[in-house]
Amino acid sequence: MKAYRNDLILQAAKGQLTSRNPVWLMRQAGRVLPEYRASRAKAGSFFGLLKNPALAAEVTIQPIEILQTDAAIIFSDILVIPEALGLPYEMVEAKGPFFPKTIAHEKDMDALSLQGVSTLDYVYKAIALTTEKLAGEVPLIGFAGAPFTIFCYMTEGKGSKTFSLAKKMLYTSPALSHRLLHLITEASILYLKEQVKAGAAMLQLFDSWAGVLSPEDYLEFATPYIRRICDALKAEMPEVPITVFAKGAYYALDDFAASNCDVIGLDWQTDISFARLKTKGKTLQGNLDPSVLYSSPENIRNKTKSMLQKAHGTPFIANLGHGLYPDIEASHVKVFIETVKNFSHENTGQ
């Protein structure tokens, strides 16, 4: 195993109580940093940044230098998987992703193929380049969307409050839905393995749209595929920690606890004390409400300390309960990070 100058996050992910809590932020490489906006302007477009390994590596490393987080996360997008499978998408300014074609019938599946995962070479190159530039400073996190979330986009074709088209398909064509979920799962396994081979030291699955399903449907259409991904990765690369972050799926905590993942990411609607009861043996990650970073430094400090106090005594990776909002001031993000870094010293004397 590779050694890092700062491997706090790997220690915590493996269930160790660390001298202080490691900290990083979902969407830490992004619009919150002026340096990111400069790189993005240089790239000309979202895809220009995404598909240029040198620029992707550049923005991945920015938060390590500027915010001094304890991990980097590769700058990429969860929707590269549908694109690799054969379903391309556009990024519409101020609206988000849009798929001109979607999957609605059996015949639409014919256009999809696992072969395309090899076209994601630009991601693997970005990871290799980032790993080289990080030079063992901190670990790099790789990621993928969880199968249900990817399914949502491939069937609905765009973001939605309700994902009613996606859910209609689950209910009216369960066999076809499972076929698509299975394909996404296999693609994700290949993809995540390649990310590790390229240099990722940890992996995270994002189930961003978990919250649109009922508990019953989540256990039918989402959890089994997350578990399959964890099992497949653990069989081949047991030393690589896996985090599952399913926004809105508080009721699935026991199910994740019974899975082969190492870390369970919490959204800010989930109380850490509640989660601890449900997830014994797992490391927790989260879960400050990102909106707290809009408020005063004093309030950020208080809310961050309150979060760390609740997690005290359990392996814990400090983070937000969702991605960083792009209009938050970088100086406020620093207050959050500094509060985490100073906390254990104050409270444990270590």
Added chain:
Amino acid sequence: MKAYRNDLILQAAKGQLTSRNPVWLMRQAGRVLPEYRASRAKAGSFFGLLKNPALAAEVTIQPIEILQTDAAIIFSDILVIPEALGLPYEMVEAKGPFFPKTIAHEKDMDALSLQGVSTLDYVYKAIALTTEKLAGEVPLIGFAGAPFTIFCYMTEGKGSKTFSLAKKMLYTSPALSHRLLHLITEASILYLKEQVKAGAAMLQLFDSWAGVLSPEDYLEFATPYIRRICDALKAEMPEVPITVFAKGAYYALDDFAASNCDVIGLDWQTDISFARLKTKGKTLQGNLDPSVLYSSPENIRNKTKSMLQKAHGTPFIANLGHGLYPDIEASHVKVFIETVKNFSHENTGQ
């Protein structure tokens, strides 16, 4: 107390196990019915319908005749309260509500006054007219937004995924936030009492945006005001059942159970078995995923029965876990209602 030919919903709300579960749907008066669309066209605009008591009564009664639900709910809008307080709004086609002015500073509060609640006469007239036309067939439900949800609109000025402006105000100006929440609460108490005097037999509070807060913040900024409304209403009109429906606030179930409400409405992300453990002594309402109504009649029947089985043995009002989506077929809504009405007969022999 007034007598109804069908008072199943009042029996259930008061904690009785009923011969069959009463059923109604949030947003049952609405675009799903062609008859509603005709009335809406006649009115010319959303406000034309809202502020015309005869037309509001007409669309309130439509689902009783067409869908044969066990209760009517007055056709109105939660945002009439900010308007009555002195903060008018517009309804932007395909976008939703928009407030040209919002509350951001102490001085903005000067424009607001409780006096305006008397300008809501058009709602009271619509309730009186509906009650007259219902002629004791089924009870009429009155409603208001819960104070936190109304606060969201008055500070953010429009719908939002994150309500970050509203939350920023909670964190940076807690005293001002509490002042505004208090004013909304007092207005809601006056408003709901007048609805009962006009003929409403039950009341429901909608906390539609509960899900944007953390459990800690919800207990600080939302629950105390809901409890204050329940207490004030119960002190004066103890026979009128009150329902609290807070979407996304699964963690607050114990708190609602300890409040003076009678019924707790569940969203579809909350498992009924989980809720039963937390809410002993209260009636439950809900919680079929509205998207299920997009699917086949067979699937609607199965999912509805599964919901009713979970609720079996507890006082229960069948409903969806959120408002009816406007593009659902009315025939599918009927399948849901018929399944509920036939269920207890099949299962208890009554």
